[in-house]
Amino acid sequence: MDNASESGAPSLAAGVASAVRGGWRSAKTVYYADSPSWRVLKSGALVFLGCFLWAGSNVLHSYVDWAVLDYTMAYGALVLVYGPIHHAVVIPLALRWRRSDGLRQRVGRRLPTAMLAVFLAAVLVVGTFAAGAMTVDFGTAIGGSEGATAAQPELACATEAGGETVACEVTNAERVDRVVVRTGGERLLEVTDPPYEFTVEASAVDTTMDREQFRVRLYDDRGTLVRQYTRRLSTVGMN
Template sequence: MSDDSVGGDRPSPEEPSVSVRSLVSSAWSTLKTVYYANSPSWRVLKAGGLLFFGFFLWAGANVLYSYNPELTLLQYPMAYGFALIVYGPIHHLVVLPLAFRWRRSTGAKQDLGKRLPNGMLAAFLAFVIVLGTFPAGPMVVDFQSALGSNSPDVSPDLLCTKSTTQNGTSVHCHLSETDAVDRIEVRSGDSRLLVDDDPPYEFTVHDENIQTVAGEKRFTVRLQDEDGGMVRRYTRRLAIIDDG
């Protein structure tokens, strides 16, 4: 058998990379086809898909952030999902159809139609970065308060009022009932503000001691049983506490 016939049976070392490039090119072509599909059914399908994707991304990031508040990078997927809930449907139901219509025109409208989708996406991503860096209050939900309790029978209300004087703002809180509660711990950010072992667990905190978390001044109150286990957790935002 000649050397040429042996060498011809060997696979080319370039074939795997060519195959990968072909797959990537095919996937990118399919993605662009779906992105630019402009029939009413496709527009509704894409808008609905982005709405649900944004919601689940925002909710999932919120759950992780509730249990790991030190992972501030989670604020960016949270912001992306939060913004996508609103902008995703707008982009496919309004922006793209308008851009396609303007592209069939002439002059300035045609130029604007070519640039509108990319310009809106750039503005959207810039908004996500700003929102992730300086998160708005409605974007951050404390799921741990609802999911972290192991004792559903312990459900007192945490009643808080704030008052403002020339010395600053203070917040006074107490529990509506104290059954099965052995101690409370008040924290803000990484700091422990106070621990109270005596019913009725009334306490006062001052605004200078309340840290800014996720763009807002807030503190948490943890109710513990006699074994030290957490039975309930509350988060209060200074901005939405009623004046006393």
């Protein structure tokens, strides 16, 4: 019995290692596949993945305050743009240069890895300093029926005094106990009593990735995040 167990363990480990090596070889084969059909297939898959991650992260971000969503949103937005470029331009160029000699050959061997490193660094930067262009409020659009939409708190904002201030009001606020307004990681103000109306000075709004924006978080009486909105000064309507 013991001998059978001892002989079975190495064979299981060897089988797992063989499967991992086979999967890695298959992944590399697909990654470097350079036919037109493979380029289209890989680019299309990355566009789908990017849209899914970007939109899904935006939807979740309206309801939960998870920092990781900034990075999945950034990854989705960037892979949506860069993914097709990587497989339609970078990989074919790297393979062509690898068949030459000298400096081009050395660059061709390292180009895909270097570009992926740059891409991941960009994801970290954009995720840390989330760009306003990535943030879209899908919450209202997915409300479903009129009754479900009416039950959700909504935020309405408009600029006043020639754009020097932004006046906001939370409607359908039955579930709301506290409103917190933040910009650039700092708290601007907090409203704890209805009606949940507040005014934000445009000069107090920080600029993130060249966009002036602030974030409004709605909490219930248990301190749970109910909704979260991001408003950019450039898109807030005028009164």
